[in-house]
Amino acid sequence: MDKITNDDPETRGQQLWVMFALAMFLVATLNWYAYVREPEVIEVRQLLEYKNEVVKVEGTLISWVEDPYASGDDRVDAIIDDGTGVVESRWYRPGNMPPIGTTVTVMGDVIEYDGRIWIQSLGAGAMEWTSSDLPDVxxxxxxxxxxxxxxxxxxxxxxxxxxxxxxxxxxxxxxxxxxxxxxxxxxxxxxxxxxxxxxxxxxxxxxxxxxxxxxxxxxxxxxxxxxxxxxxxxxDRNHIVNIPQLDWNAEATWSYQSGQTVTMTGVLTTTSEDWALYGPSGTSICVLPTDEDRQADATESMHNTLQTVEGRLLWSETKAGWCIDANEATSPTLVNPETPINLLAMLSADPVGMVADPDTTYTLSAYIKYAVEPGVENEEAYFVDSASYSPGWTTVAVTVPGPRSAWLESGQNIIANVSVGWDDEDMRIRLTVHDYTLGAVPSARTLLWDDGATQWSYARDQNVLLNGRAEFTDNQWLLFRDGSNESVALNLQGQAIGVDEYHANQSMTWAGRLRQVQSDDGMSLVYTLDQADVLDSDGDGLGDTLEQNIGTSTTSEDTDDDGETDREEHVNGQT
Structure with missing residues (x-):
């Protein structure tokens, strides 16, 4: 020891080598202790005190997700609740997962980043449990x-x-x-x-x-x-699933069967790479056949024949329309659109990750909550998960791009490619719509005079129907309630038939868009019907109410099929 501590120049080199050897031995001893010692079992609420240390947490497994971002990672994100708090375990190269409700012990490094904390685990032995830990179900x-x-x-x-x-x-x-x-x-x-x-x-x-x-x-x-x-x-594979048949006359409801196996009957065309099925009114839907279908068509042509096809109804991104895929949805261009509630569930699971990845797009099938008028600028709007109000419906804030040449109607189905972002001004998550396809326009909503202004406000900017009698008063057209002075202003569409001599002074069903504008004196808000005219379902120039009165059809412009329209016959009869 004296040789180590003295200052003799002859022994100084020996002293340095001995000190180096002692330091290496000490480091090795500490590493060995860190390796063999059992990590401490702590409570979730204590995690912040053990940042960057290896710990164990014992609690109940309440959920888990394998490969949470569908990126191919060999990873499971598990949620553990020990009664003092909840922690996420990001388990890489995981082993088998126990049932939900199992009491497990998880070991890993405590990681804290950007305000979030989790346990990072590695290897099959990072989560342990025994048969006695399994839940009573x-x-x-x-x-x-x-x-x-x-x-x-x-x-x-x-x-x-x-x-x-x-x-x-x-x-x-x-x-x-x-x-x-x-x-x-x-x-x-x-x-x-x-x-x-x-x-x-x-x-x-x-x-x-x-x-x-x-x-x-x-x-x-x-x-x-x-x-x-x-x-x-x-x-239960013994239960027989009833396969729904799509209705050509209800295209607006096809989205309800998104992802389902469906059948549809129509005239099949097989000349192009992608086949198509045509309905009675000329409406078509693309069909993706199997190789067996193509071989059968080559043996005996099915082109322009009446066929019933079966496959999975999915949205085609390349065609921006619905397709029936007989290949179990293996086409890379087909997607099953997310719903607002599913997208919100994904946001709930990883809000920071989704907001931080604005380049990722999602295909969303939803409904427009409030009508959005045409315009050149981007417009803030809301998507919901049902066509009409229901308790607890899910609402998502969105930005719809401009320019828009047509109205986005309340309750109209929309399939949109969206990305997730953060709205600094409103302090909320907002979806940015990049492109979209609209479904059929919903039927006009019937208004009643007795409902009053408050109930009418729920139909603002929507297409509506209202019964009344049109009169030209004080240089403007007004629609009066029968037997009353109650009225709304009419902004007539071009060539409106509701004010011609054949419809004048009669109570009719009027159609138009309900708008709320300032009164002339600027002191109140009043309702108007924009693009107003009498309801003419068959487009023959006679209002539905008038046709019901004279006995002609409201669904055929030539009721007696004699080559002369109902209006022509009515005009000739009047003259």
Missing amino acids: EVLAIADIAQDPASYVGEVIQLTGFISKSITPDATFTSAYLGDHPNYGNSEHQMHLIIRSAKGEWIEATSKVEVQGILTYQQRDLRWSLQVQGPEILV
Whole structure:
């Protein structure tokens, strides 16, 4: 020891080598201790005190998602609740996952970044549990939950029912309803499901399934939800799924069957690479046949023949229209559009990640909440998940691009490619619409005079129908309520037939867009009917009310099919 500590120049080199060897031994000893020591089991609320350290957390597995961003990562994001808080475990190269509700012990590094904290785990042994940790599962009926949902909150339960919509194989975060009858209208109870992690195969709408998960209350939507895992959904293959047939006359409702296997009958054309099916009015839908279909057509042509086709109804990004795909949706140009509630669920799972990735686009199928008028500028609007108001409907703020040459009608279906961004001014997430395709224009809404101004405000900017008698008063056309002085101003469309000699001084059903404008004195708001004219369903120049009075058809411009329109016959009869 004296040789190590003295200042003799002859021994100084030896001293340095000995000190270096001691330092290396000390470092190796500390590394060995760090490797072999058992990480400390801590509570979730203590995580911030252990940043960048290896710890263990013991709690209940309440959900998990495999490959959360569908990027091909060998990763599972698991949510653990230990009673003091909830933490996410990002588990790379994971092992098998236990059922929801299992008590697990997770080991990993505590990571804190940009205000978020999680445990980063690696390898199959990073999550441990034993058979005694598995949950006790209570088998219930949906009706049991409906009677007293609060008594089952936080418990692991098992339900059997019929799923409301088709689930895509790669849907890592989606939602659906579980009913006690395959048909929605006959179902007495509906249990909302939040489905995490991809199933890996299609689940057909109205399939009979068995699900297991934890019941929670969603404060935002004011409803109960069952949190389930896609891979754990069991499908009863013995249950026969009824395949719906699409109606050519109800194109506006096709989006309701998005992702489902459907059938459709029409005239099939097979001359192009992509086949098409035509309906009675000339409407068409693209058909993507199998190789077997093409071989059958080559053997015996099916071109211009009446056929019933079966396949999955999906949206074609290249054609901007619906297609029936007989190839189990393997075409890369076909997508099953997201719904607002699914997109919000994805945002809830990773809001920072989605906002930070504005270049990613999503195809969204939704409905327009309030009408948006034509214009050259971008316009703020809202998308909802149903055509008309329903309690708890999901609303998403959007920016619609300009220029727009046509109205976006309230309740109109829209399929749009959107990206997710942050609105600094409103402090909210907002979707930017890049391009879109509109569905059929909804039917005009019937107004009643007795409803009054407050109820009318819900139809503002919409196409409406209103009964009344048109009169020209004080240099303007007004529509008066029968037997009353109540009136709204009429801004007539060009060549309006409602004010000609054949419709004058009669009570008629008028159609137009309900607008709210300032009065002439600027002291109040008044209603007007823009682009107003009498309702003429068949376009023959006679209003529906007049045709009902004289006995001609409101759906045919030539009721007696003699080559002379109903208006021509009426005018000739009057003269």
